[in-house]
Amino acid sequence: MPNILVVEDSPTMRQLISFAMKRISNSKVIEATDGVDALKKLSSEKVDLILADINMPVMDGLKLVSLVRGNPSYKNIPVIIITTEGAEEDKKKAIAIGANAYLPKPIQTQELIKLVNTFISG
Amino acid sequence: MDKELHLTKKADEFLQIFKKGEEFTQELLKENEKLRFKLAQLEDAVDRCGDEAKVKLYEDRIRTTEDELKSLKDRYRQVEEENKDFAVKYIEVEEENNNLANLYVASYQLHSTxxxxxxxxxxxxxxxxxxxxxxxxxxxxxxxxxxxxxxxxxxxxxxxxxxxxxxxxxxxxxxxxxxxxxxxxxxxxxxxxxxxxxxxxxxxxxxxxxxxxxxxxxxxxxxxxxxxxxxxxxxxxxxxxxxxxxxxxxxxxxxxxxxxxxxxxxxxxxxxx
CATH class of the missing domain: 3.30.450.40 (GAF domain)
Structure with a gap:
């Protein structure tokens, strides 16, 4: 059963992403409201994939990715960045920090499911 | 003298009978030859007749198999078309499902506070x-x-x-x-x-x-x-x-x-x- 950590400050987006993830068989969704909350969840639960927003209060998504990549326990967890920033430079920045994929908002649920499946089924 | 004459006559009669027997035997041999030839012809015809029946049978089978193959191919094409339709419908249903999820979440959130x-x-x-x-x-x-x-x-x-x-x-x-x-x-x-x-x-x-x-x-x-x-x-x-x-x-x-x-x-x- 893959555990998917959804890091998003917007309750609307959290619910929407969680809804989409329920369509992936046997997946369990763990929700976090920002980067700090995500790190807490990572220390207490086994996580197979992280879906994170960039713009969040307390700790943003890019900082979270760099901390995840710097931690030997979490460095191999795939991270997908979901954000309103659609510019190519934002995408490059996220990938350079260590994100595995980048999905701009508004998200297409089918596209998200397809992308998530490439990481959890492989 | 009479006795000698009688014997000669008897010998001639015997020769006549022998010749007739010889002729009869030769006729029988000829007849036998003809019958053997006819028998051989008939056997050959019977053999040939059996092959033709088999060929006809095989031809019928091939025709039936071809018809079945054609029907299967038609059914396959039909199923393939139906499959395509189902795939398109599946994508549409998925999209509709996702859209409904979006609308549900939006509506749920709006009335959550x-x-x-x-x-x-x-x-x-x-x-x-x-x-x-x-x-x-x-x-x-x-x-x-x-x-x-x-x-x-x-x-x-x-x-x-x-x-x-x-x-x-x-x-x-x-x-x-x-x-x-x-x-x-x-x-x-x-x-x-x-x-x-x-x-x-x-x-x-x-x-x-x-x-x-x-x-x-x-x-x-x-x-x-x-x-x-x-x-x-x-x-x-x-x-x-x-x-x-x-x-x-x-x-x-x-x-x-x-x-x-x-x-x-x-x-x-x-x-x-």
Whole structure:
């Protein structure tokens, strides 16, 4: 059963992403409201994939990715960045920090499911 | 002499009989030969007749198999077509499912609180995350002045959004007529000015308009509106209006209740002499 950590400050987006993830068989969704909350969840639960927003209060998504990549326990967890920033430079920045994929908002649920499946089924 | 003659006659008779026997035997041999030849011919004909029957049988079988193959090929093509139809329908159902999930989440979130500011925040979240707007404002009608006043914005300062007279300009007309406005230039990001939004959605409770959502530009990656966007606009027009209106009333009643409670507390206090 893959555990998917959804890091998003917007309750609307959290619910929407969680809804989409329920369509992936046997997946369990763990929700976090920002980067700090995500790190807490990572220390207490086994996580197979992280879906994170960039713009969040307390700790943003890019900082979270760099901390995840710097931690030997979490460095191999795939991270997908979901954000309103659609510019190519934002995408490059996220990938350079260590994100595995980048999905701009508004998200297409089918596209998200397809992308998530490439990481959890492989 | 007679005896000799008799013997000669007997010998001739015997020779005659012998010759006849010889002729008869030769005739029998010839007849036998003819019969053998006919028998051989008949056997050959029977053999040939058996092969033809087999060939005919095989030909029939081949014909039947070919017919079956053709029928199977037709059925396969038919199933393949049906499969394609099902695949297309599956994609459509999936899309519809996703759209319904979006609408459900939006509606659920809008009615998840009675806090006016939280409702406004949720409206902004929906417009940013589900529709993909970059710059937009929520304006509500102020009954006293009959003006549309900005109460929340995204991507622009609230101070830059002017108040709009009811019935004036695009926003005022949308508020007056209660019909959504979509600019002809809505393809592409759009870069509408504060008075010239690319989309304007009336917030309606039944036929009563309480405000307008004005969108000035879309996110860079948002190229055009899809069907779900129009569904979301419809949902916002109704549900956001109800959520905003009820949360506003609730906040006002809470404030009034606090005032009345304070007044009652004051009355309960014993008068000082």
């Amino acid at each position: 009675l806090d006016f500011n939280e409702v406004l925040k949720i409206v902004l979240e929906i417009v940013i995350n589900l529709i993909g707007a970059e710059r937009f404002a929520v304006l509500l009608i102020e009954e006293k002045t009959n003006e549309l006043v900005p109460v929340a914005t995204e991507g622009m300062s609230i101070a830059n959004i002017p108040k709009v007279k009811f019935g004036e300009g695009i926003i005022g007309t949308v508020a007056k007529e209660g019909e959504s406005y979509f600019s002809e230039h809505v393809q592409g990001r759009g870069n509408g000015s504060e008075e010239d939004p690319i989309v304007s959605i009336p917030l309606k409770i039944k036929e009563h308009v309480i405000g307008v959502i004005a969108i000035y530009s879309l996110l860079a990656q948002k190229e055009k509106f899809s069907n779900i966007d129009y569904e979301l606009f419809n949902l916002l027009a109704g549900h956001a209006a109800t959520a905003i209106f009820s949360s506003k009333l609730y906040t006002q009643s809470e404030r009034k209740l606090t005032t009345i409670q304070s007044f009652l507390d004051l009355l309960k206090e014993k008068p000082r002499r």
